[in-house]
Amino acid sequence: MLRWIVWRDLILAWRRRADVLSTLFFFVIVVSLFPLGIGPETQLLRTIAPGVVWVAALLASMLSLGRLFANDYQDGTLEQLLLTPQPLYLIVLGKVLAQWLVAEIPLVLIAPLIGVQFDLSRETLLVLFVTLLLGTPVLSLIGSIGAALTLGLRGSGVLISLLVLPLYIPVLIFGAGAVDASIMGSSPQSNLYLLGAITVLSLTFAPWATSAALRISLE
Amino acid sequence: MLEAINLGCVRGDRRLFEGVNFSLTPGTYLQLQGPNGSGKTSLLRIICGLLTQAEGEVRWQGANIRSLGEDYFTALTYLGHRNGVKDELSALENLRVSNALNGIEINNNKAREVLRKMGIGGRESLPARLLSEGQRRRVALARLAVCNTSVWLLDEVLTSLDRAAIGLVRSLIEEHLSGGGIAIVATHQELGLSGVSLQRLELAT
């Protein structure tokens, strides 16, 4: 049954492509702002690149999270999802998977191109790609908890950021840390392992927390 | 058999109702009445399990619905104020998805046939946002023609429907009840059902 919810969300995202593309452009623009704000000196750019790309990815993810449940909440499909015989955990997983495919994968794919602006080497670009591939699921999973908690509230957009960004910090540290290690010439392995561990933990626990939050928000 | 035992509801700091009891055997229709804000929607949501009651319990086949978990949902269909119809999907897609998620896979032909019966023939492939309010409501109600659940909970579903559509709903409900189903309908209008066991519950503020 997972495939129906994933298929549904993918079709809906396709029919509202503009939303998806605008998030991607936001990511690109934000990353480009930093050299403009800091200066084009190559060595400096190389140093700040991991942090900048990762923070921009976090912020772009925040934008797309608002859409995860809000639309379904407004037209009544969300409560119907809560009333299906499927475990809510699976439905949440399906929606998060669709969101990851639609909102995060484009970031992952375009990041290496952006990395070129910061004069990163090929190996570093590969590490950047891998860390984002490994870390963006966590952004979607933990973000879904925030999205579920703030359903229907005024100012929910900013509120999601307030709730979720502190929880993103470990991902940021290990993700950017891995890229940083690569730039320094050392091995990104330990950072990647820790990042992977967080991904697995989020995959196991986050959908459960999101399900609980959905039930609470729909009371 | 669906039972409500001493149900009470508090929303925010307002007490909506208390001491609600009923017992519905297969083939029974319960009409939920009361002024706006008296808690009809809350009562229906408590029966579905979406809302937690302040006191009392709901029992399905003798078991507390809290203990049944997702199995309870295989037995019920709830149509609320909001249609549960996605604007960007067509009526066809909406019907197929909502049924598939409830475990009933129907193919395009069957879906088209159902939608034709509901009066959406010829428009079933348009995005639902291009349909009128009444047509979207018909799409939502089309689920009733396909699902084979025992308990139907309908919340003010007759609003924005014309006489023909109301007639359709009436016949769907009559068929459901004669097949041993239970229906609880919150409405301000009399459906004029014939040959069914009718109960009324008035929620007064």
Place this chain on the structure above:
Amino acid sequence: MNLYKYASPVNFYPLAGKIIPWFAIPAALLFAAGLYVGFFVAPTDAQQGDVYRIMFIHVPAAWMGMFLYVMMAIYAGIGWAFNARLSSMMATSISVTGASFTFLSLVTGAFWGKPTWGTWWVWDARMTSTLILLFLYVGFISLQASIDDPRRADRAGAVLALVGVINVPIIYYSVQWWNTLHQGATIRILNKPTIAPKMLAAMLIMLAACWLYSVAVVLVRLRYIIVEREQNAARFAEVVA
């Protein structure tokens, strides 16, 4: 004695009122004692001179901030699991005190850092973790403030607090990791050479004072919350003057 009746907010209200002085007065006394010992009795530190004395506020405040977050999560969790309104109200009350202590610890840390290291802020592991803890508190408080329905606010807060409490060790560990990687640029604030017994005594007295103070202030705020939320409860008029 039937203790369960105190689970009702309205019944707990007068009991809380009676308890408060038993914590407030000892707290005041211990604060006085702790400050005296800390500022007059404890010896001057060999490395840091007298500036280190701000540690007697900074460290207990940081510990209380962390301790109260866990307590908040526990009360919120119980309030959610057992549908106990009073427990959830406790969590809401604790959140403000916990956030205040965390903020105090950051401010005192800055006042310590300036004369000692020359900058108002240093990104060491402890200060950074404390800052993140403040963000977690702010998230909890904002979430509850944005939700009108009190029971939804209680339960949503519980989910957030429990997710937060599980994340705190992960966040702390990752910040430690980050800090050791970038060691060159940072300095460890709480260098712990052997701590003189009188310093330890002052610290523990201040910690006890903070704990007593927290109980008192949380109960005071709890009473306000009860008055705000239980207007329609049975016996409200007779119990709450």
